[in-house]
Amino acid sequence: MSYYQVKNLEQYFKHYNKSIREPRKFWERIADENFTWYQKWDKVVEFDMQEANIKWFLNAKVNITKNCIDRHLAKRGDKTAIIFEPNNPAEEAQHITYNELYDRVCKMANVLRDQGIKKGDRVCIYLPMIPELAVAVLACARIGAIHSVVFAGFSASAVTSRINDSGCKMVITSDGGFRGNKTIELKSIIDEALQKCETVEKVLVVKRTGSEVKMKEGRDIWLQPLLDEAMANNVAEIMDAEDPLFILYTSGSTGKPKGMLHTTAGYMVYSAYTFKNIFAYEENDVYWCTADIGWITGHSYIVYGPLLNGATTVIFEGIPSYPDFGRFWEVIDKHKVTQFYTAPTAIRSLAKENWEWVDKYDLSTLKVIGSVGEPINEEAWHWYNDHVGKKKSPIVDTWWQTETGGIMISPLPFVTPTKPTYATLPLPGVQPVLMDEKRNEIEGNQVVGSLCIKFPWPGMARSIWGDHQRFKETYFSTFPGKYFTGDGALRDEVGYYRITGRVDDVVIVSGHNLGTAPIEDAINEHPAVAESAIVGFPHDVKGNALYGFIILKESGEGRDRENLKKEINEHISSHIGPIAKLDKIQFVSGLPKTRSGKIMRRILRKIAEGDFSNFGDTTTLLNPEIVEEIKEGKL
Numbered sequence: 001m002s003y004y005q006v007k008n009l010e011q012y013f014k015h016y017n018k019s020i021r022e023p024r025k026f027w028e029r030i031a032d033e034n035f036t037w038y039q040k041w042d043k044v045v046e047f048d049m050q051e052a053n054i055k056w057f058l059n060a061k062v063n064i065t066k067n068c069i070d071r072h073l074a075k076r077g078d079k080t081a082i083i084f085e086p087n088n089p090a091e092e093a094q095h096i097t098y099n100e101l102y103d104r105v106c107k108m109a110n111v112l113r114d115q116g117i118k119k120g121d122r123v124c125i126y127l128p129m130i131p132e133l134a135v136a137v138l139a140c141a142r143i144g145a146i147h148s149v150v151f152a153g154f155s156a157s158a159v160t161s162r163i164n165d166s167g168c169k170m171v172i173t174s175d176g177g178f179r180g181n182k183t184i185e186l187k188s189i190i191d192e193a194l195q196k197c198e199t200v201e202k203v204l205v206v207k208r209t210g211s212e213v214k215m216k217e218g219r220d221i222w223l224q225p226l227l228d229e230a231m232a233n234n235v236a237e238i239m240d241a242e243d244p245l246f247i248l249y250t251s252g253s254t255g256k257p258k259g260m261l262h263t264t265a266g267y268m269v270y271s272a273y274t275f276k277n278i279f280a281y282e283e284n285d286v287y288w289c290t291a292d293i294g295w296i297t298g299h300s301y302i303v304y305g306p307l308l309n310g311a312t313t314v315i316f317e318g319i320p321s322y323p324d325f326g327r328f329w330e331v332i333d334k335h336k337v338t339q340f341y342t343a344p345t346a347i348r349s350l351a352k353e354n355w356e357w358v359d360k361y362d363l364s365t366l367k368v369i370g371s372v373g374e375p376i377n378e379e380a381w382h383w384y385n386d387h388v389g390k391k392k393s394p395i396v397d398t399w400w401q402t403e404t405g406g407i408m409i410s411p412l413p414f415v416t417p418t419k420p421t422y423a424t425l426p427l428p429g430v431q432p433v434l435m436d437e438k439r440n441e442i443e444g445n446q447v448v449g450s451l452c453i454k455f456p457w458p459g460m461a462r463s464i465w466g467d468h469q470r471f472k473e474t475y476f477s478t479f480p481g482k483y484f485t486g487d488g489a490l491r492d493e494v495g496y497y498r499i500t501g502r503v504d505d506v507v508i509v510s511g512h513n514l515g516t517a518p519i520e521d522a523i524n525e526h527p528a529v530a531e532s533a534i535v536g537f538p539h540d541v542k543g544n545a546l547y548g549f550i551i552l553k554e555s556g557e558g559r560d561r562e563n564l565k566k567e568i569n570e571h572i573s574s575h576i577g578p579i580a581k582l583d584k585i586q587f588v589s590g591l592p593k594t595r596s597g598k599i600m601r602r603i604l605r606k607i608a609e610g611d612f613s614n615f616g617d618t619t620t621l622l623n624p625e626i627v628e629e630i631k632e633g634k635l
């Protein structure tokens with residue numbers, strides 16, 4: 001196996017430059033040396049970045065599950081593939097070996113086929129974070145069905161629109177799920193969702209909580225009895241490199257979610273290669289990513305990336321605060337986790353608590369710790385570095401998107417010196433560029449611009465399900481011929497990238513372009529502030545002015561609000577400049593967030609503008625109730 005691992009920065013640059021000069025050769029070698037194929041490609045890549053048509057490994061034939069499971073059996077059959085850590089710490093953890101995973105995936109694949117699912121059919125998976133979720137994903141891939149995992153925190157209406165958009169024939173769900181001290185009634189959400197779905201013929205139900213559920217005659221079937229009857233052998237479907245592997249919905253700037261379409265071979269090569277290099281995975285490591293499989297992070301870095309590398313991957317059913325704020329650290333200690341990958345929002349919420357929750361556990365097994373999902377602010381970075389990494393495990397601040405399929409910009413541990421808040425350097429084979437408003441590429445360092453990628457990479461999404469035109473317009477039209485990420489970034493004096501946030505989060509105040517992320521960073525440094533979100537609102541003189549929604553720390557709650565506002569603005573003045581001062585400050589108890597921790601600025605913008613009509617679909621929010629509260633408290 002070879003993924004061209006580099007040992008130091010000098011080697012990285014040499015290797016990087018080569019990968020850019022000869023990208024076809026670069027990706028071809030990785031594809032050639034690390035996977036089993038039924039048949040290899042005729043051509044490495046074919047693309048038209050104007051029309052948004054991209055193909056990798058043309059005419060190659062492969063099945064991703066043969067690469068995730070079957071090929072490991074000879075050497076790693078008894079190795080643990082999945083460690084399942086249940087929500088309740090008193091429930092015993094499960095260790096599922098590669099042999100057992102093979103049996104379970106084959107049985108599930110046979111059940112799906114028996115129930116009429118064929119190659120190309122769409123299957124909606126709506127499950128909690130239990131092993132069956134990974135098994136269901138792999139079983140779909142095994143028979144060539146296209147999985148569409150919908151995060152099990154989404155409401156019935158969000159499920160309905162996703163099922164209908166892709167015309168799913170089947171839903172795989174469970175009676176319920178455990179989350180902290182709550183039980184979530186997943187099956188009844190599906191029942192409600194399906195009232196408005198025409199295409200679903202069968203619903204397979206996993207038993208997890210034992211909650212009572214209604215089973216609709218002729219449609220709903222308990223899964224376990226079917227599995228008990230199924231054979232533990234299954235001939236994998238031979239897939240073309242460009243056959244769809246999955247659809248995953250991501251929110252767009254309009255209300256309608258985009259079903260990002262990923263295909264087989266390119267995604268396989270990219271998720272495997274990035275996993276190995278970014279987490280410096282070694283044979284006996286225990287890797288844990290705390291994301292949900294309902295997000296791209298879970299697809300690429302809980303299921304596919306780790307299993308493609310024959311790794312041991314942890315699936316955690318619970319939440320960071322249950323039964324107490326030490327849970328993450330307890331699990332690391334318990335399973336001797338070596339790589340830990342989480343989100344800034346989780347880090348910030350735990351950093352608010354007493355550090356003794358961390359320090360009482362043994363985290364000495366950790367080698368690499370990661371961050372994903374949003375810019376990690378300086379304070380959170382340091383807390384993570386000091387208390388979790390103990391200043392010895394490098395933080396990989398990994399920048400990527402649902403659309404990119406895998407990590408694009410990130411330090412390589414022990415190779416790239418880390419720098420707080422910087423995602424640092426592109427991976428070999430990845431060509432980021434910064435663009436100015438005139439659509440010219442900005443050369444050199446110490447510059448800011450819109451982040452684009454100028455050459456295709458194997459993991460990129462190929463389309464939006466059912467709407468290629470939208471795919472082309474959203475990602476390939478703003479800067480013709482380039483993939484536009486929607487993010488802004490700066491490149492520092494040594495060429496390190498710092499993602500400054502979505503470009504749509506830029507507010508023009510009196511003609512100055514102000515990114516909201518650096519202002520939020522500055523505010524968050526104020527000792528009384530826990531978190532903040534800045535948006536623009538129309539202003540007679542300045543064109544736009546800044547409106548800050550600010551959450552205080554417990555220690556800040558008792559302070560005089562007017563004094564605090566003054567202090568916060570003085571702080572902004574001295575850190576960024578008086579131009580960035582906030583016209584309005586509203587203290588709030590929470591911010592509207594997506595389930596993966598991203599602030600829904602669209603909603604805050606409307607509130608700041610005083611437009612309380614039509615917030616779009618707020619049921620996908622983690623905390624929809626906060627919208628009312630903020631509306632009521634509006635200045």
Ligand code: 7RM
Nearest residue numbers: 372373374375397398399400401402487499
């Ligand atoms: C993996 C994931 C994508 C958006 C992306 C950025 C933001 C993600 C970072 C980040 C700064 C990071 N996929 N983002 N990672 N911003 N630093 N390390 O999150 O499709 O759900 O979101 O998330 O704005 O465009 S996603």
